[in-house]
Amino acid sequence: MRHRYGFTDEACAFFDFFAAPAPELADRTLTALQHALDTATLDHPRALRYGRLLQAYELMFWEGLREG
Template structure:
């Protein structure tokens, strides 16, 4: 699980436990708390039988790398705060 996935798991649990929020409110965090393989299956289902072209897959991978880089910047920034 990514740092983001772990964060989403913790946040969804806290929202439920300490604030009494239900499934609908926590759905966003629950979605991203899933292991990557579950996310990949959900994305593939949404894409339908046509799938993606090789160029679209390359673009999606680049966006994924950018997202991870931004996530790393976020966590590194928090770690550097006094």
């Protein structure tokens, strides 16, 4: 977007933020999962469903940008 449309760094900040995985994401995910296992609150089917929904929504967002 910078090169093709001349957007500034400020205008691209949102996309820069999501361009790479958050470095602490894996650790936070493991901590949350361990807590759920330790407290017997892990609802495996629901957790999988929410994870898939999150990925699907993110994919729809990025595909919408690409198509638009």
